[in-house]
Amino acid sequence: MLSIQNLHAAYGKVQVLHGISLDVPKGKVVTLIGSNGAGKTTTMRAISGMIKPKEGTVTLAGKNVTGMDSHQIARAGLAHSPEGRRVFATMSVTDNLLLGAFPRFTRSRPRGDIEHDLQNAMELFPRLRERRHQLAGTLSGGEQQMLAMARAVMLNPEVILLDEPSMGLAPILVDEVFRIIQRLKQEGRTMLLVEQFAAAALAVADYGYVLENGRISVHGPADKLQNDPAVQAAYLGGGHSH
Template identity: 80%
Template sequence: MLSIKNLHAGYGKVKVLHGITMDVPKAKVVTLIGSNGAGKTTTMRAISGMIKATEGEIIMGAGSDAKRIEAMDSHRIARLGLAHSPEGRRVFATMTVTDNLILGAFPRLTWARPKGDVSADLERAIELFPRLKERRHQLAGTLSGGEQQMLAMARAIMLNPDIVLLDEPSMGLAPILVDEVFRIIARLKDEGVTMLLVEQFAAAALNVADYGYVLENGRIATHGPAEQLRNDPSVKAAYLGTTSH
């Protein structure tokens, strides 16, 4: 579904990623954990086209449908079915909740992706995130931080994507909202949505994920099934002692 091979990327002369290789299989949740500055968000930005890889391959799909996307612009990658819910939410503050969600389906409305039933998917997104249902006519900028995070996630789902990148969905949220975010991620997983999750709460991420990668200084330090990483003494000591919730 998503295959990353020897990925190098950074910002100008600052190199952040030094040869990352990882896979996100179809209908699975893969999490990328690591300390601040390890390169997690840079990885997500390189995958979605927000920054360009300087070396390596990013491949979406499999077999005859496989496409290399590392040189593509973000809008072309989105049309192929990759949705990115970025760190920091980035909702359209002066537009309503409903209009933000409809914008998430824009490639479908322009037939750049199969259209399907956008109205039905809009209602599904609202039902999936009950707090948004109550505020569907509010301007996005008037929502709380937690509500804006849910809107960013719901907007990504409106693409009817083949894969979703979730970058720090619990950042800055109260514990009760963190629990709700992970409940929604678990539900999407049950529905077969393919996800790559970057998350500060490593324990919670490994609880919902099928597989995990640990990123240190722009390199993959270790990887394996999520349960294996949860029980790995070095991973526990570095990431699970203070980041569980």
């Protein structure tokens, strides 16, 4: 569904990704774990068109989207919920969600039943239903994170990229975010998850990749990685699980 081959990316002269390859099969949750500075967010930005890869290919649902602009890749079916919860602060929660579906209104994505999906999003994120008329800028950080995720779902995408969905959240909200990811998985959504909580990410994922200094050091089924002594020592020790 989403395939990355030999991806290289840089910021100016600083090479961050050194030829990484990974696959996100349809209906699966794949997680990318690694320490800060390993290149996880750069990978997400290169996939979603926020930065242009230096070399390598990104294929989405059989279509080569390498080097395309973000809005073109979104129309091809990629929803990116970026780190830092970018929401439209001066618009209501409902309008933020409808904006997520914008390519469906313009028919550059299959339209489907937008009203039904809006209700579904409110069910999935009950906090958003309670605050649906509020301006997004008045929401707490946790609620803004829910909104960024819900907006990605509203595109009805082929693949959802979730970049650090638990970042900066209180533990109770981290648990809620992972419950929602689990429910999206049960709905058959295809997701690539970048996450600092490696234990929680591997618990929800089907497959995992470990990124070290811009290279994939190890990958395999998530349960195998959970039991890998090297992965446990580096990523599943103190402070990395909740």
